[in-house]
Amino acid sequence: GAGVSQSPSNKVTEKGKDVELRCDPISGHTALYWYRQSLGQGLEFLIYFQGNSAPDKSGLPSDRFSAERTGGSVSTLTIQRTQQEDSAVYLCASTLRPTPQGSGELFFGEGSRLTVL
Amino acid sequence: KNEVEQSPQNLTAQEGEFITINCSYSVGISALHWLQQHPGGGIVSLFMLSSGKKKHGRLIATINIQEKHSSLHITASHPRDSAVYICAAMNYGGSQGNLIFGKGTKLSVKP
Numbered sequence: 181g182a183g184v185s186q187s188p189s190n191k192v193t194e195k196g197k198d199v200e201l202r203c204d205p206i207s208g209h210t211a212l213y214w215y216r217q218s219l220g221q222g223l224e225f226l227i228y229f230q231g232n233s234a235p236d237k238s239g240l241p242s243d244r245f246s247a248e249r250t251g252g253s254v255s256t257l258t259i260q261r262t263q264q265e266d267s268a269v270y271l272c273a274s275t276l277r278p279t280p281q282g283s284g285e286l287f288f289g290e291g292s293r294l295t296v297l
Numbered sequence: 298k299n300e301v302e303q304s305p306q307n308l309t310a311q312e313g314e315f316i317t318i319n320c321s322y323s324v325g326i327s328a329l330h331w332l333q334q335h336p337g338g339g340i341v342s343l344f345m346l347s348s349g350k351k352k353h354g355r356l357i358a359t360i361n362i363q364e365k366h367s368s369l370h371i372t373a374s375h376p377r378d379s380a381v382y383i384c385a386a387m388n389y390g391g392s393q394g395n396l397i398f399g400k401g402t403k404l405s406v407k408p
Binding site for chain 1: 327328330332338339340341342345383385387389390392393394395396398399400401
């Protein structure tokens with residue numbers, strides 16, 4: 181596709197249920213980021229994938245959160261046993277591989293708005 | 298102290314005014330990104346720069362590597378420029394996927 185695609189755009193779930201959020205990055209972009217944004221707040225880093233390297237999971241807030249990236253392309257963020265504090269917009273971004281000289285432009289998806297009742 | 302600091306946090310301007318948003322960083326960078334986020338909308342990239350100055354329409358971004366400082370300027374501001382402007386430092390080899398975000402500057406341009 182032409183841009184970063186995220187699905188679903190909106191998800192309402194009940195506390196305790198599991199949810200999966202999907203990100204389809206721009207073709208050829210080896211770097212993929214997941215962020216969380218609560219209402220009126222800045223971007224909170226969750227996880228970073230770069231090619232076949234081990235992901236940087238340092239931002240995942242608890243072991244209920246996990247993410248994978250299959251075939252170096254599509255990524256899925258899974259939240260198990262959702263809690264109300266998980267309600268936020270989950271944003272995915274992709275770019276060309278970062279180098280000491282910089283990177284390509286950052287492209288963000290439209291986000292997945294998660295509401296946990 | 299955050300590694301990437303933006304100022305001001307909030308900015309209200311009258312239509313037509315010249316606007317400056319500042320970004321200071323404490324890490325070594327390979328590039329600096331300026332991003333725009335409209336209310337309820339996604340995030341779009343405005344500029345990526347590693348030196349000097351870039352211009353796109355009414356927007357100008359500058360960076361001073363020695364002073365570890367970047368500015369985003371908007372000339373002849375318009376209400377449609379109302380948005381949150383975010384700078385992000387690409388710190389190759391650093392944490393969080395090499396990318397550290399400022400907290401954003403919320404700009405409101407009044408007609």
